[in-house]
Amino acid sequence: MFWVHFVFWGAIIAIVLMEFHFLLVFIDKIICVNIKKQIPFVASSRRMRHALIAEIQKHYSQYKTAVDIGAGDCALARMVARQCNMRVIAIENTWHSLTLARIKNRIFHAKKVELAAADAFEYLARTRKKYDIGIAYLGPSVNDRLIDVAGRFRVIITLAVPIPGIKPTRVLERVGGGTMYGGKWYVNNIYVYETPLKKS
Numbered sequence: 001m002f003w004v005h006f007v008f009w010g011a012i013i014a015i016v017l018m019e020f021h022f023l024l025v026f027i028d029k030i031i032c033v034n035i036k037k038q039i040p041f042v043a044s045s046r047r048m049r050h051a052l053i054a055e056i057q058k059h060y061s062q063y064k065t066a067v068d069i070g071a072g073d074c075a076l077a078r079m080v081a082r083q084c085n086m087r088v089i090a091i092e093n094t095w096h097s098l099t100l101a102r103i104k105n106r107i108f109h110a111k112k113v114e115l116a117a118a119d120a121f122e123y124l125a126r127t128r129k130k131y132d133i134g135i136a137y138l139g140p141s142v143n144d145r146l147i148d149v150a151g152r153f154r155v156i157i158t159l160a161v162p163i164p165g166i167k168p169t170r171v172l173e174r175v176g177g178g179t180m181y182g183g184k185w186y187v188n189n190i191y192v193y194e195t196p197l198k199k200s
């Protein structure tokens with residue numbers, strides 16, 4: 001009888017927590033899109049992450065620091081930190097994603113992930129530090145801002161959407177699926193830009 005109660009109430013609590021999580025994500029999306037006018041949290045796919053990590057391991061294994069510019073719940077930052085043995089600064093500016101990131105980083109003991117609660121572009125402008133790799137899964141309305149901060153990185157890697165007007169060093173094509181931004185479908189390519197950036 002104990003196990004019946006345990007499974008029943010366990011399932012009810014899990015469903016309530018899941019609903020609460022989806023409600024927060026939904027509210028966060030509304031705030032991002034309508035008030036902050038920025039790309040909301042959409043997690044990069046496993047296939048994109050694996051392709052990104054393979055690229056870093058193949059070409060930039062000697063590099064030690066990365067920045068996830070708009071880190072969401074830090075899942076990508078944790079994978080890069082663990083699998084590429086890098087210190088990753090994860091910059092995020094929404095309360096929902098920051099809360100999830102704090103909880104998950106603690107659960108997964110992500111010691112090499114440093115969470116920064118800030119607007120990513122203001123943070124990079126303010127701190128003026130240099131990093132090896134900048135990773136951005138942002139969107140077409142934002143990627144041109146990466147040009148202003150390119151001097152902070154040896155390499156910038158964008159997921160799904162290129163930096164407009166800049167010639168990529170390499171493009172990994174069709175790493176799996178696509179991403180919808182503002183009603184337009186982008187095939188999930190990975191764009192690698194070694195700095196200084198070159199105009200296309």
Ligand SMILES: C[S@@+](CC[C@H](N)C(=O)[O-])C[C@H]1O[C@@H](n2cnc3c(N)ncnc32)[C@H](O)[C@@H]1O
Pocket residue numbers: 032038039040041042043044068069070071072073074075076091092093094097118119120121137138
């Ligand atoms: C598409 S998600 C990518 C999340 C994660 N990097 C990944 O690949 O799974 C974009 C994230 O960037 C955040 N973001 C967008 N603009 C930002 C900005 N200017 N400063 C900080 N975070 C930003 C959003 O809140 C969202 O969580």
